[in-house]
Amino acid sequence: MRRRQLIKSTSMAALALIAQRARFVAANDVGLKDHFKDDFLVGTMLSNEILTEPDAKHQAIVTKDFNAITAENCMKWEGIQPSKGDFTWELADKFIEYGVANQINIVGHVLVWHSQTPDYVFNNWLGKPRSAKSLGEMMQKHIHALAGRYAGKIWAWDVVNEAVTDDGKWRESPWFKILGEDFIRLAFNTAREVDDKALLVYNDYNMHLPKKRDFIAAFTRYFKTSGMPIDAIGMQGHVGLDFPDFKELERSIIAYGKTGLKVHFTELDIDVLPAAWDYIGAEISTEFEYSDKLNPYVDGLPKDIEQKLTDRYREFFTLCLKHRDIIERVSLWGVHDGENWKNGFPVKGRTNYPLLFDRKLEPKPAYYELFKL
Ligand code: XIL
Numbered sequence: 001m002r003r004r005q006l007i008k009s010t011s012m013a014a015l016a017l018i019a020q021r022a023r024f025v026a027a028n029d030v031g032l033k034d035h036f037k038d039d040f041l042v043g044t045m046l047s048n049e050i051l052t053e054p055d056a057k058h059q060a061i062v063t064k065d066f067n068a069i070t071a072e073n074c075m076k077w078e079g080i081q082p083s084k085g086d087f088t089w090e091l092a093d094k095f096i097e098y099g100v101a102n103q104i105n106i107v108g109h110v111l112v113w114h115s116q117t118p119d120y121v122f123n124n125w126l127g128k129p130r131s132a133k134s135l136g137e138m139m140q141k142h143i144h145a146l147a148g149r150y151a152g153k154i155w156a157w158d159v160v161n162e163a164v165t166d167d168g169k170w171r172e173s174p175w176f177k178i179l180g181e182d183f184i185r186l187a188f189n190t191a192r193e194v195d196d197k198a199l200l201v202y203n204d205y206n207m208h209l210p211k212k213r214d215f216i217a218a219f220t221r222y223f224k225t226s227g228m229p230i231d232a233i234g235m236q237g238h239v240g241l242d243f244p245d246f247k248e249l250e251r252s253i254i255a256y257g258k259t260g261l262k263v264h265f266t267e268l269d270i271d272v273l274p275a276a277w278d279y280i281g282a283e284i285s286t287e288f289e290y291s292d293k294l295n296p297y298v299d300g301l302p303k304d305i306e307q308k309l310t311d312r313y314r315e316f317f318t319l320c321l322k323h324r325d326i327i328e329r330v331s332l333w334g335v336h337d338g339e340n341w342k343n344g345f346p347v348k349g350r351t352n353y354p355l356l357f358d359r360k361l362e363p364k365p366a367y368y369e370l371f372k373l
Contacts, residue, residue, distance in 0.1 A: 031065040032356075035371055036317075039324040041105060043068030043331030045267070047339050048079075051094045057361050061335050063102050068155070068329055070107040070266065071095050076116040080146060084120050087145060096153055105155035107266075107331070110203065111143050112187040113161035114173035115284050122174035135178045140190050147194040156199035156329075158234060158266065159191045160184050164204055164219075166281065168211030181219075185228050192229040199328075203234030203266050205282035208248040213255050221259040232328060233261050237268035238282045238342075239316070240275060241308050246319055253319070257326035265320065267333040269340055269354035270312050272297070272305055276347050286346045295350040306365060309353065313366040317373055336361050 032042045044066045050058055051074060062069065073079055074091035081087050099106035121138055124130050130138065147157060163171055163184060170176050175183040184202075191200050202220055206212055216233065224230050233256040239249075256263050267282075273295065276288035288294075297305065320327050334340045336357035343352045356367040 030371070032367075032370060033065055033067040035373075036321075036330075039321055040327045041068045041329040041331075042066055043070060043105070043107065043329055044335050045070040045072040045109075045331065045333055046074075046095055046098065047072045047334070048074055048091055049339070051091050051098070058335060061357065061361065063104070066104065068105040068107055068331055069095070069099050070158075070331055071109045072334075073116070075108055075146065076110060076113070077121065077142065078116045078118050081142060082118060089149070092146075092150075096150055100153060105329075106150075106153060108147065108150065108154045108157040108198070109266075110158040110161045111147065111191060112139060112159060112175065112183070114171065114175060115162070122178070129174065129178055132179050135175070136183075136186055139175075139183070139186060143187065143190040144194055147191050147198070151195040152197065154195060154198045156201055156232070156264070157191055157195065158203040159200045159230075160187050161203045162205065162283070163202075164212055164215055166206050166209050166212055168209075168213075168215035184219075185223065188223075188228050188230055199231040199262075200229055201232045201234045201264060201266070202230060203236060203264075205236040205238055205267075206244075206280065207233075207235040207237075207256075208244040208252050210248070210251075213252045217255045217259055220256075220261060224259070224261070231262060232264050233259070234264045234266040236282055237265040237330075238271070238333070239268070239312075240271040240280065241305075241312055243275070243280045246315055250319055250323070253323045253326055257323065262328040263323070263326050264328055265330040268316070268330060269333045269342055270309060270316070271342050272301065272309055272353050273342075273350055279346055282345075284345065288347045290347050290349050294347050297353065298351045301353045306353075309364075310366040310369045313356070314369050314373065317370055321373060332356065 036042050042065065044062060046069050071092065074095050080092060096106060122130060165171050170181060179186065188200055204216065220230060220233060235252065253263055276294055279286060320330050332355055334355055336359060337353045337355050338359040340352060340354050342354045343350055356364055358364055
Protein backbone atom coordinates (compact mmCIF):
# COMPACT_ATOMS: atom_id res chain seq x y z
CA MET A 1 0.00 0.00 0.00
CA ARG A 2 2.63 2.42 1.06
CA ARG A 3 4.79 1.39 -1.87
CA ARG A 4 1.95 1.87 -4.37
CA GLN A 5 1.26 5.28 -3.01
CA LEU A 6 4.89 6.11 -3.25
CA ILE A 7 5.06 4.98 -6.88
CA LYS A 8 1.89 6.87 -7.68
CA SER A 9 3.06 10.12 -6.16
CA THR A 10 6.50 9.73 -7.72
CA SER A 11 5.10 9.21 -11.16
CA MET A 12 2.72 12.12 -10.71
CA ALA A 13 5.59 14.32 -9.65
CA ALA A 14 7.59 13.09 -12.63
CA LEU A 15 4.69 13.78 -14.96
CA ALA A 16 4.26 17.25 -13.52
CA LEU A 17 7.94 17.84 -14.01
CA ILE A 18 7.80 16.68 -17.60
CA ALA A 19 4.77 18.87 -18.27
CA GLN A 20 6.47 21.85 -16.68
CA ARG A 21 9.58 21.18 -18.73
CA ALA A 22 7.55 20.85 -21.90
CA ARG A 23 5.98 24.21 -21.21
CA PHE A 24 9.39 25.69 -20.48
CA VAL A 25 10.89 24.24 -23.65
CA ALA A 26 7.87 25.39 -25.61
CA ALA A 27 8.15 28.88 -24.21
CA ASN A 28 11.85 28.82 -24.95
CA ASP A 29 11.78 27.66 -28.55
CA VAL A 30 8.64 29.32 -29.69
CA GLY A 31 8.33 33.07 -29.77
CA LEU A 32 5.18 35.11 -29.21
CA LYS A 33 4.91 35.61 -32.95
CA ASP A 34 4.80 31.84 -33.47
CA HIS A 35 2.39 31.24 -30.65
CA PHE A 36 -0.07 33.72 -32.18
CA LYS A 37 0.80 32.98 -35.81
CA ASP A 38 -2.74 31.96 -36.76
CA ASP A 39 -4.22 34.96 -34.98
CA PHE A 40 -2.35 38.22 -35.58
CA LEU A 41 1.12 39.68 -35.93
CA VAL A 42 2.91 40.53 -32.69
CA GLY A 43 5.10 43.61 -32.89
CA THR A 44 7.36 45.90 -30.93
CA MET A 45 8.97 49.29 -31.50
CA LEU A 46 12.62 50.17 -32.02
CA SER A 47 13.92 53.23 -30.21
CA ASN A 48 16.58 55.60 -31.52
CA GLU A 49 18.83 54.37 -28.71
CA ILE A 50 18.70 50.75 -29.84
CA LEU A 51 19.23 51.74 -33.48
CA THR A 52 22.27 53.78 -32.47
CA GLU A 53 23.69 51.20 -30.09
CA PRO A 54 22.46 47.75 -31.08
CA ASP A 55 22.33 45.15 -28.33
CA ALA A 56 22.63 41.44 -29.12
CA LYS A 57 20.26 40.26 -26.39
CA HIS A 58 17.64 42.83 -27.41
CA GLN A 59 17.91 41.80 -31.03
CA ALA A 60 17.63 38.11 -30.13
CA ILE A 61 14.31 38.85 -28.42
CA VAL A 62 13.00 40.99 -31.27
CA THR A 63 13.77 38.36 -33.88
CA LYS A 64 12.42 35.50 -31.78
CA ASP A 65 9.25 37.04 -30.43
CA PHE A 66 8.13 39.68 -32.89
CA ASN A 67 7.23 39.82 -36.56
CA ALA A 68 6.54 43.56 -36.81
CA ILE A 69 8.64 46.58 -35.85
CA THR A 70 7.53 50.20 -35.54
CA ALA A 71 9.82 53.23 -35.62
CA GLU A 72 9.45 54.85 -32.19
CA ASN A 73 10.91 58.23 -33.09
CA CYS A 74 13.27 58.00 -36.06
CA MET A 75 10.65 58.70 -38.73
CA LYS A 76 8.85 61.55 -36.98
CA TRP A 77 8.95 64.88 -38.78
CA GLU A 78 11.25 66.58 -36.25
CA GLY A 79 13.75 63.75 -36.65
CA ILE A 80 13.59 63.18 -40.37
CA GLN A 81 13.20 66.75 -41.66
CA PRO A 82 14.29 68.99 -38.76
CA SER A 83 14.60 72.01 -41.02
CA LYS A 84 12.87 72.58 -44.31
CA GLY A 85 14.24 70.39 -47.09
CA ASP A 86 17.00 69.06 -44.86
CA PHE A 87 16.49 65.31 -44.44
CA THR A 88 18.42 63.12 -42.00
CA TRP A 89 17.98 59.52 -43.06
CA GLU A 90 20.60 57.76 -40.96
CA LEU A 91 18.43 56.25 -38.23
CA ALA A 92 15.44 55.58 -40.45
CA ASP A 93 17.73 53.77 -42.92
CA LYS A 94 19.06 51.63 -40.07
CA PHE A 95 15.52 50.87 -38.96
CA ILE A 96 14.55 49.72 -42.45
CA GLU A 97 17.74 47.66 -42.81
CA TYR A 98 16.95 45.93 -39.51
CA GLY A 99 13.51 44.94 -40.75
CA VAL A 100 14.68 43.85 -44.19
CA ALA A 101 17.66 41.86 -42.88
CA ASN A 102 15.50 40.03 -40.34
CA GLN A 103 12.42 39.72 -42.55
CA ILE A 104 10.18 41.54 -40.12
CA ASN A 105 7.12 43.53 -41.20
CA ILE A 106 8.05 47.19 -41.07
CA VAL A 107 5.65 49.81 -39.72
CA GLY A 108 6.42 53.43 -40.60
CA HIS A 109 5.40 55.89 -37.89
CA VAL A 110 4.25 58.58 -38.65
CA LEU A 111 3.57 60.78 -41.68
CA VAL A 112 1.21 63.47 -40.37
CA TRP A 113 0.82 64.45 -36.72
CA HIS A 114 0.57 67.66 -34.69
CA SER A 115 3.29 66.57 -32.22
CA GLN A 116 7.03 66.24 -32.78
CA THR A 117 6.59 68.43 -35.86
CA PRO A 118 8.76 71.55 -36.18
CA ASP A 119 7.23 75.02 -36.25
CA TYR A 120 8.37 75.78 -39.80
CA VAL A 121 5.86 73.21 -41.05
CA PHE A 122 2.91 75.27 -39.88
CA ASN A 123 4.30 78.81 -39.87
CA ASN A 124 6.08 80.79 -42.59
CA TRP A 125 9.31 82.78 -42.14
CA LEU A 126 7.29 85.63 -40.66
CA GLY A 127 5.97 83.32 -37.97
CA LYS A 128 2.47 83.52 -39.51
CA PRO A 129 0.37 80.42 -40.22
CA ARG A 130 0.93 79.10 -43.72
CA SER A 131 -1.76 79.25 -46.37
CA ALA A 132 -3.67 76.06 -47.16
CA LYS A 133 -1.79 75.78 -50.45
CA SER A 134 1.60 76.12 -48.83
CA LEU A 135 0.87 73.67 -46.00
CA GLY A 136 -0.67 71.16 -48.42
CA GLU A 137 2.45 71.28 -50.59
CA MET A 138 4.66 70.95 -47.54
CA MET A 139 2.79 67.78 -46.52
CA GLN A 140 2.90 66.27 -50.00
CA LYS A 141 6.65 66.89 -50.36
CA HIS A 142 7.28 65.32 -46.97
CA ILE A 143 5.25 62.22 -47.78
CA HIS A 144 6.85 61.89 -51.22
CA ALA A 145 10.33 62.06 -49.72
CA LEU A 146 9.74 59.77 -46.74
CA ALA A 147 7.22 57.21 -47.97
CA GLY A 148 8.84 57.37 -51.43
CA ARG A 149 12.29 56.45 -50.11
CA TYR A 150 11.01 53.30 -48.43
CA ALA A 151 8.20 52.31 -50.79
CA GLY A 152 8.15 48.55 -51.32
CA LYS A 153 9.77 47.91 -47.94
CA ILE A 154 7.06 49.21 -45.64
CA TRP A 155 4.28 46.85 -44.57
CA ALA A 156 2.10 49.55 -42.97
CA TRP A 157 2.19 53.30 -42.53
CA ASP A 158 0.64 55.26 -39.69
CA VAL A 159 -0.52 57.98 -42.04
CA VAL A 160 -2.38 60.32 -39.68
CA ASN A 161 -2.02 60.29 -35.91
CA GLU A 162 -4.47 61.71 -33.32
CA ALA A 163 -6.79 63.91 -35.39
CA VAL A 164 -9.77 63.47 -33.05
CA THR A 165 -10.43 64.73 -29.50
CA ASP A 166 -11.59 62.57 -26.62
CA ASP A 167 -15.09 64.03 -26.88
CA GLY A 168 -15.43 63.13 -30.54
CA LYS A 169 -14.56 66.26 -32.51
CA TRP A 170 -11.81 67.17 -34.94
CA ARG A 171 -8.73 68.21 -33.00
CA GLU A 172 -7.99 71.88 -33.55
CA SER A 173 -4.42 71.19 -34.69
CA PRO A 174 -2.65 73.46 -37.16
CA TRP A 175 -3.34 70.81 -39.81
CA PHE A 176 -7.05 71.05 -39.18
CA LYS A 177 -7.15 74.81 -38.70
CA ILE A 178 -5.39 75.48 -41.99
CA LEU A 179 -6.63 72.65 -44.21
CA GLY A 180 -9.84 71.48 -42.53
CA GLU A 181 -10.67 67.76 -42.53
CA ASP A 182 -9.29 67.55 -46.07
CA PHE A 183 -5.82 67.27 -44.54
CA ILE A 184 -6.66 63.66 -43.79
CA ARG A 185 -7.70 62.91 -47.36
CA LEU A 186 -4.62 64.65 -48.68
CA ALA A 187 -2.36 62.60 -46.41
CA PHE A 188 -3.89 59.21 -47.28
CA ASN A 189 -4.19 59.96 -51.00
CA THR A 190 -0.59 61.11 -51.18
CA ALA A 191 0.64 58.08 -49.23
CA ARG A 192 -1.19 55.79 -51.66
CA GLU A 193 0.21 57.65 -54.68
CA VAL A 194 3.72 57.07 -53.41
CA ASP A 195 3.35 53.55 -52.04
CA ASP A 196 0.72 51.32 -53.57
CA LYS A 197 1.42 48.35 -51.29
CA ALA A 198 1.64 49.55 -47.70
CA LEU A 199 -1.40 49.25 -45.48
CA LEU A 200 -2.54 52.75 -44.60
CA VAL A 201 -3.53 53.30 -40.98
CA TYR A 202 -5.36 55.99 -38.99
CA ASN A 203 -3.91 55.87 -35.45
CA ASP A 204 -5.18 57.36 -32.16
CA TYR A 205 -5.27 56.94 -28.37
CA ASN A 206 -8.17 56.55 -25.90
CA MET A 207 -9.97 54.64 -28.59
CA HIS A 208 -12.36 53.09 -26.07
CA LEU A 209 -14.15 56.38 -25.31
CA PRO A 210 -17.68 56.15 -26.76
CA LYS A 211 -17.83 59.60 -28.37
CA LYS A 212 -14.38 59.25 -29.85
CA ARG A 213 -15.24 55.74 -31.04
CA ASP A 214 -18.44 56.87 -32.78
CA PHE A 215 -16.71 59.78 -34.47
CA ILE A 216 -13.75 57.74 -35.70
CA ALA A 217 -15.88 54.84 -36.89
CA ALA A 218 -18.12 57.30 -38.75
CA PHE A 219 -15.39 59.36 -40.38
CA THR A 220 -13.25 56.41 -41.47
CA ARG A 221 -16.27 54.67 -42.97
CA TYR A 222 -17.44 57.82 -44.76
CA PHE A 223 -13.99 58.79 -46.05
CA LYS A 224 -13.38 55.25 -47.25
CA THR A 225 -16.73 55.03 -49.02
CA SER A 226 -16.02 58.30 -50.75
CA GLY A 227 -12.75 56.96 -52.12
CA MET A 228 -10.00 57.63 -49.59
CA PRO A 229 -7.53 54.75 -49.40
CA ILE A 230 -7.43 53.49 -45.81
CA ASP A 231 -6.86 49.93 -44.64
CA ALA A 232 -6.83 49.89 -40.86
CA ILE A 233 -7.64 51.71 -37.67
CA GLY A 234 -4.79 51.83 -35.18
CA MET A 235 -5.71 51.68 -31.52
CA GLN A 236 -2.61 52.82 -29.65
CA GLY A 237 -3.44 50.80 -26.54
CA HIS A 238 -1.72 52.80 -23.83
CA VAL A 239 -3.72 51.23 -21.02
CA GLY A 240 -3.35 50.83 -17.27
CA LEU A 241 -4.16 48.22 -14.66
CA ASP A 242 -7.57 49.80 -13.99
CA PHE A 243 -8.35 51.66 -17.19
CA PRO A 244 -10.03 51.40 -19.54
CA ASP A 245 -12.85 49.00 -18.87
CA PHE A 246 -12.07 46.28 -21.42
CA LYS A 247 -15.79 46.05 -22.20
CA GLU A 248 -15.54 49.53 -23.69
CA LEU A 249 -12.40 48.53 -25.56
CA GLU A 250 -14.26 45.54 -26.97
CA ARG A 251 -17.16 47.74 -28.10
CA SER A 252 -14.62 49.80 -30.00
CA ILE A 253 -12.95 46.80 -31.63
CA ILE A 254 -16.37 45.70 -32.84
CA ALA A 255 -17.40 49.18 -34.01
CA TYR A 256 -14.13 49.68 -35.91
CA GLY A 257 -14.42 46.18 -37.37
CA LYS A 258 -17.87 47.04 -38.69
CA THR A 259 -16.39 49.79 -40.86
CA GLY A 260 -14.82 46.99 -42.91
CA LEU A 261 -11.33 48.09 -41.85
CA LYS A 262 -8.86 45.97 -39.90
CA VAL A 263 -7.83 46.92 -36.39
CA HIS A 264 -4.19 47.17 -35.32
CA PHE A 265 -3.14 47.58 -31.70
CA THR A 266 -0.18 49.80 -32.42
CA GLU A 267 1.47 50.82 -29.13
CA LEU A 268 0.40 48.50 -26.32
CA ASP A 269 1.78 49.08 -22.83
CA ILE A 270 0.21 48.59 -19.41
CA ASP A 271 0.94 51.37 -16.94
CA VAL A 272 1.15 50.02 -13.37
CA LEU A 273 1.65 53.37 -11.63
CA PRO A 274 -0.99 55.57 -10.00
CA ALA A 275 -2.61 57.82 -12.62
CA ALA A 276 -1.61 61.44 -12.05
CA TRP A 277 -4.78 63.54 -11.73
CA ASP A 278 -6.75 60.67 -13.26
CA TYR A 279 -5.17 61.42 -16.63
CA ILE A 280 -5.50 58.44 -19.00
CA GLY A 281 -4.61 60.02 -22.36
CA ALA A 282 -1.45 59.96 -24.45
CA GLU A 283 -1.22 63.55 -25.67
CA ILE A 284 2.54 63.83 -25.42
CA SER A 285 2.63 67.50 -24.38
CA THR A 286 0.88 66.64 -21.09
CA GLU A 287 3.04 66.86 -17.97
CA PHE A 288 2.34 66.59 -14.25
CA GLU A 289 4.61 67.41 -11.37
CA TYR A 290 6.62 64.55 -9.85
CA SER A 291 5.89 63.31 -6.34
CA ASP A 292 7.13 60.18 -4.55
CA LYS A 293 3.52 59.15 -4.07
CA LEU A 294 3.20 58.82 -7.83
CA ASN A 295 6.33 56.67 -7.99
CA PRO A 296 5.82 53.87 -5.45
CA TYR A 297 7.82 50.97 -6.98
CA VAL A 298 11.32 52.34 -7.35
CA ASP A 299 12.83 49.27 -5.66
CA GLY A 300 10.84 46.69 -7.57
CA LEU A 301 7.30 45.64 -8.33
CA PRO A 302 5.44 44.05 -5.38
CA LYS A 303 4.15 40.51 -6.03
CA ASP A 304 0.48 41.50 -5.96
CA ILE A 305 0.98 44.22 -8.57
CA GLU A 306 3.04 41.87 -10.73
CA GLN A 307 0.13 39.44 -10.57
CA LYS A 308 -2.29 42.20 -11.59
CA LEU A 309 -0.08 43.01 -14.56
CA THR A 310 0.00 39.35 -15.58
CA ASP A 311 -3.79 39.09 -15.29
CA ARG A 312 -4.25 42.26 -17.29
CA TYR A 313 -1.99 41.01 -20.10
CA ARG A 314 -3.91 37.74 -20.15
CA GLU A 315 -7.23 39.58 -20.35
CA PHE A 316 -5.96 41.87 -23.10
CA PHE A 317 -4.70 39.06 -25.31
CA THR A 318 -7.79 36.97 -24.58
CA LEU A 319 -9.87 39.84 -25.92
CA CYS A 320 -7.64 40.10 -29.00
CA LEU A 321 -7.98 36.36 -29.63
CA LYS A 322 -11.75 36.66 -29.39
CA HIS A 323 -11.63 39.24 -32.18
CA ARG A 324 -8.82 37.75 -34.21
CA ASP A 325 -10.96 38.08 -37.34
CA ILE A 326 -10.78 41.89 -36.96
CA ILE A 327 -7.36 42.33 -35.37
CA GLU A 328 -4.42 42.07 -37.72
CA ARG A 329 -1.58 43.07 -35.38
CA VAL A 330 -0.81 43.64 -31.70
CA SER A 331 2.34 45.70 -31.24
CA LEU A 332 3.91 46.52 -27.90
CA TRP A 333 5.56 49.87 -27.31
CA GLY A 334 8.99 48.39 -26.70
CA VAL A 335 10.64 45.18 -25.58
CA HIS A 336 11.60 45.91 -21.96
CA ASP A 337 10.43 48.13 -19.11
CA GLY A 338 13.53 50.30 -19.19
CA GLU A 339 12.94 51.55 -22.72
CA ASN A 340 9.26 52.43 -22.43
CA TRP A 341 8.12 56.07 -22.53
CA LYS A 342 5.84 55.56 -19.51
CA ASN A 343 8.88 56.02 -17.26
CA GLY A 344 8.74 59.66 -18.31
CA PHE A 345 5.10 60.28 -19.20
CA PRO A 346 3.00 62.03 -18.01
CA VAL A 347 5.28 62.46 -15.00
CA LYS A 348 9.05 62.55 -15.50
CA GLY A 349 11.46 60.34 -13.54
CA ARG A 350 9.26 57.41 -12.52
CA THR A 351 9.98 53.68 -12.55
CA ASN A 352 7.30 51.88 -14.52
CA TYR A 353 6.84 48.22 -15.50
CA PRO A 354 4.55 48.24 -18.54
CA LEU A 355 6.03 45.57 -20.84
CA LEU A 356 6.76 41.83 -21.07
CA PHE A 357 10.51 41.91 -20.32
CA ASP A 358 12.22 43.46 -17.29
CA ARG A 359 15.12 45.90 -17.29
CA LYS A 360 17.59 43.04 -17.52
CA LEU A 361 15.75 41.79 -20.60
CA GLU A 362 14.43 38.76 -18.76
CA PRO A 363 10.87 37.63 -19.53
CA LYS A 364 8.31 38.52 -16.87
CA PRO A 365 5.48 36.27 -15.62
CA ALA A 366 3.12 38.06 -18.04
CA TYR A 367 5.25 36.85 -20.95
CA TYR A 368 4.91 33.19 -19.93
CA GLU A 369 1.23 33.68 -19.22
CA LEU A 370 0.54 34.52 -22.87
CA PHE A 371 1.79 31.09 -23.97
CA LYS A 372 -1.03 29.50 -21.97
CA LEU A 373 -3.63 31.13 -24.20
C1 XIL B 1 6.44 58.69 -27.79
C2 XIL B 1 7.85 58.12 -27.70
O1 XIL B 1 7.78 56.82 -27.16
C3 XIL B 1 8.72 59.01 -26.87
O2 XIL B 1 10.08 58.56 -26.91
C4 XIL B 1 8.65 60.45 -27.37
O3 XIL B 1 9.39 61.28 -26.51
C5 XIL B 1 7.22 60.92 -27.43
O4 XIL B 1 6.47 60.03 -28.24
N1 XIL B 1 1.59 58.14 -29.23
C6 XIL B 1 2.40 57.96 -30.34
C7 XIL B 1 3.85 57.75 -30.17
O5 XIL B 1 1.85 57.84 -31.45
O6 XIL B 1 4.58 58.29 -31.22
C8 XIL B 1 4.33 58.31 -28.86
O7 XIL B 1 5.69 57.94 -28.71
C9 XIL B 1 3.48 57.85 -27.70
C10 XIL B 1 2.07 58.30 -27.89
